[in-house]
Amino acid sequence: MTATADAEAAANExxxxxxxxGSVLRRLRALPPLDLDLTQxxxxxxxxxVVAPHSYPAFDQAAVDGYAARxxxxxxxxxxxxxxxxxxxxxxxxxIRLNVVGDxxxxxxxxxxxxxxACFSVAAGxxxxxxxxxxxxxxxxxxxxxxxxxxxxxxRGYGLRRAGDELVAGTLLARAxxxxxxxxxxxxxxxxxxxxxxxxxxxVVIVATGDELVDVGRGSQPGQVVDTNxxxxxxxxxxxxxLAYRVGICDDDPEALRGLLEDQTLRADLIxxxxxxxxxxxxxVRRILSRRDGGRAGPVAFTEVALYPGTALGFGTVxxxxxxxxxxxxxxxxxxIGFEVLARPAIQLLAGAEPVFRPSVRAHLLETVSSPVGLxxxxxxxxxxxxxxxYTVQPLAGGPxxxxxxxxxxxxxxxxxxxxxxxxxxxxxxxxxxRRR
Numbered sequence: 364m365t366a367t368a369d370a371e372a373a374a375n376e377x378x379x380x381x382x383x384x385g386s387v388l389r390r391l392r393a394l395p396p397l398d399l400d401l402t403q404x405x406x407x408x409x410x411x412x413v414v415a416p417h418s419y420p421a422f423d424q425a426a427v428d429g430y431a432a433r434x435x436x437x438x439x440x441x442x443x444x445x446x447x448x449x450x451x452x453x454x455x456x457x458x459i460r461l462n463v464v465g466d467x468x469x470x471x472x473x474x475x476x477x478x479x480x481a482c483f484s485v486a487a488g489x490x491x492x493x494x495x496x497x498x499x500x501x502x503x504x505x506x507x508x509x510x511x512x513x514x515x516x517x518x519r520g521y522g523l524r525r526a527g528d529e530l531v532a533g534t535l536l537a538r539a540x541x542x543x544x545x546x547x548x549x550x551x552x553x554x555x556x557x558x559x560x561x562x563x564x565x566x567v568v569i570v571a572t573g574d575e576l577v578d579v580g581r582g583s584q585p586g587q588v589v590d591t592n593x594x595x596x597x598x599x600x601x602x603x604x605x606l607a608y609r610v611g612i613c614d615d616d617p618e619a620l621r622g623l624l625e626d627q628t629l630r631a632d633l634i635x636x637x638x639x640x641x642x643x644x645x646x647x648v649r650r651i652l653s654r655r656d657g658g659r660a661g662p663v664a665f666t667e668v669a670l671y672p673g674t675a676l677g678f679g680t681v682x683x684x685x686x687x688x689x690x691x692x693x694x695x696x697x698x699x700i701g702f703e704v705l706a707r708p709a710i711q712l713l714a715g716a717e718p719v720f721r722p723s724v725r726a727h728l729l730e731t732v733s734s735p736v737g738l739x740x741x742x743x744x745x746x747x748x749x750x751x752x753x754y755t756v757q758p759l760a761g762g763p764x765x766x767x768x769x770x771x772x773x774x775x776x777x778x779x780x781x782x783x784x785x786x787x788x789x790x791x792x793x794x795x796x797x798r799r800r
Contacts, residue, residue: 407561418527498522562715628682638693673697743772
């Protein structure tokens, strides 16, 4: 049997990634909803549709600083009762003079009515007097106080906003599953909403395991590896919208690991471990969490998945509360890819977000690449929009294990299980990463 045939046979024993993800996500449920004050709702996902209880604007109001008037009194600068010759150089050679009978500010509340030949001085946001159907900007006038001379006549309806112009009561403002953005907070507040029902942000605890790990701030020595993963995965969980807590390093001590996980279930909706998912002598996480008790399988099942990099993944629950736990490989590149593929969708599902997966596009491949047979590869890449439409994708040097490539990537090139070579010029799938730069 050839090496290629051996690789194909080994790959056939792996669980397809799509099947594995489906089996994991079916076991998760969105967190119970909470009724939160509007100031606390930002960043959460709505648990139910939100409908406007009131219109916006709530009343007819001035949109600009100026003079609220009747359009028939100013239209065309006609030679009506208010006509006066315009100062030299004014457009049209004529102007309109109106009596200013009062001032209205944003805090004005008493209803007032316009009479022919009169106007009110108004500030932006002020309620309109009854009968007003135009606001003349101050720049188009002599800015008079007792009487005002108007040099330009705007169109009817200029400079004002009618009640419900933007939103009327009963309008669907947002559907369940939408993120509460700052702009959405503004819309809710403007229509009289003070609280909304949301899914809480998942509390995610990140634990790095391994006797070889040392904390950041020093270089690695033989027998030591700087703990990259717990820092990186905490940042990734926060970027995904979670309340992320880094526990730090746990040695390969069975009792210490069990105790730490049990303690963390009190403050976690999801636990992510990194390291120890393989079958080697030092892979303590797999040995401890998959251990059979009384003939039953352990709380976490470890599966060899057709994924590159990092085929060994774990998922299950821990503690009396059965808190979900995701176990990722220890190699930093594989851990970050595993997070994108498995942990991030789990966080999105717990948060009630839709969809749970990153957006993807089809892109024109700029460079020929090879991929392991039988594995679905996720490779760091740079995606760019093409002039005239569509996308191009450039694989980054070093492949999926390269941290520098992951740091530069704004997308992940996806090569399917049956792809061993993707030629330059072919069309491939790319996951788009939301990198704030």
